[in-house]
Amino acid sequence: MxxxxxxxxxxxxxxxxxAATAPAGQPPRPVxxxxxxxxxxxxGIVATGGLVRLxxxxxxxxxxxxxxxxxxxxxxxxxxHGLVEFGNRTLTGVLLIIAVWMLVAVYRRARERRDLVALxxxxxxxxxxxxxxxxxxxxxxxxxxxxGFHYLLSIALVAAMAILVARAHxxxxxxxLVVARPVMILTHVMTxxxxxxxxxxxxxxxxxxxxxxxxxxxxxxxxxxxxxxxHAWAAxxxxxxxxxxxxxxxxxRGDGAARWRRWVGVLLxxxxxxxxxxxxxxxxxxxxxxxxxxxxxxxLLTAASVAVVMALKAPVHADD
Numbered sequence: 001m002x003x004x005x006x007x008x009x010x011x012x013x014x015x016x017x018x019a020a021t022a023p024a025g026q027p028p029r030p031v032x033x034x035x036x037x038x039x040x041x042x043x044g045i046v047a048t049g050g051l052v053r054l055x056x057x058x059x060x061x062x063x064x065x066x067x068x069x070x071x072x073x074x075x076x077x078x079x080x081h082g083l084v085e086f087g088n089r090t091l092t093g094v095l096l097i098i099a100v101w102m103l104v105a106v107y108r109r110a111r112e113r114r115d116l117v118a119l120x121x122x123x124x125x126x127x128x129x130x131x132x133x134x135x136x137x138x139x140x141x142x143x144x145x146x147x148g149f150h151y152l153l154s155i156a157l158v159a160a161m162a163i164l165v166a167r168a169h170x171x172x173x174x175x176x177l178v179v180a181r182p183v184m185i186l187t188h189v190m191t192x193x194x195x196x197x198x199x200x201x202x203x204x205x206x207x208x209x210x211x212x213x214x215x216x217x218x219x220x221x222x223x224x225x226x227x228x229x230x231h232a233w234a235a236x237x238x239x240x241x242x243x244x245x246x247x248x249x250x251x252x253r254g255d256g257a258a259r260w261r262r263w264v265g266v267l268l269x270x271x272x273x274x275x276x277x278x279x280x281x282x283x284x285x286x287x288x289x290x291x292x293x294x295x296x297x298x299x300l301l302t303a304a305s306v307a308v309v310m311a312l313k314a315p316v317h318a319d320d
Contacts, residue, residue: 025171025315027110034098034105035116035168038123039161041098043299046154048088050295053205054288058142058212060085064135092131099123102164113172119164126157143218144206151202151295158299162306175313178256183248184312190241194305197238198298200231205295208286228282235275242268245308260311267304274301 026032052058060074060081061067067074067086074082103120110116130153137146177184207224211217220227246268249261274297281290 032168034102035165046299047296053212057081057084064138142212148202162303166310193238197234204231256314263307
């Protein structure tokens with residue numbers, strides 16, 4: 001008898017890259033990367049906008065949409081303040097490019113996900129609205145209410161992009177609650193308190209010394225010390241609620257709630273840093289660097305809070 005010799009299986013070319021596959025139902029990697037970039041860019045623009053205000057460069061470009069009546073770009077006469085303000089305007093264009101990238105990625109790779117398509121359009125619309133509001137801020141000489149509204153719109157966009165990132169990492173389809181209903185209610189109460197904290201922070205900034213320009217700028221007229229204390233009390237309430245959530249998270253069993261437990265821990269950690277920075281800036285007469293960190297951390301706090309809310313539910317029958 002002759003032993004049969006089986007032919008060896010064909011070998012894949014050495015230079016063939018393995019196909020990148022996402023978990024079942026999850027949007028492909030390009031969509032997820034674009035979503036993360038969108039979130040990071042919107043947090044970044046909060047930081048650069050804060051830098052404009054804190055360096056007194058709010059009127060560095062004294063008109064809009066031009067930087068000066070005779071030039072779209074900053075001129076040597078505008079000096080340092082002109083460079084800072086024009087730089088922030090330029091970054092708005094970068095943000096719009098990232099938003100278009102996100103939109104194209106969704107239409108090419110996940111057109112069937114209407115939630116992602118809608119959020120991608122929200123980002124583009126939000127950036128356009130922000131540009132118009134930013135122009136009004138300059139034309140009306142940095143009134144505190146317009147400046148505050150400008151900042152709150154940025155925070156709202158950060159929240160929307162945090163939702164986008166969360167949804168871009170989950171498959172479509174029904175989701176189920178992974179925590180007890182009282183825990184869900186407490187989580188939503190926490191987010192409402194966070195909104196109050198952010199709004200009071202805007203009021204505090206509108207009452208404090210950093211008006212955005214060295215000339216006289218319309219302020220709230222409210223005693224700044226009073227607003228600082230009310231803002232701090234609201235922040236302590238937020239921290240207490242989050243600490244209770246962490247205790248409940250550690251007592252919540254089940255693999256489905258693992259993501260929620262992790263994000264509650266992240267949220268509490270960000271709050272601890274934010275509180276430390278807030279106390280430090282209050283005791284050091286509001287130095288620019290600490291105030292800038294505090295403003296940026298508010299955006300990170302918003303994103304972490306959204307992540308906690310989004311993790312309350314998990315896809316049905318999906319592994320956590």
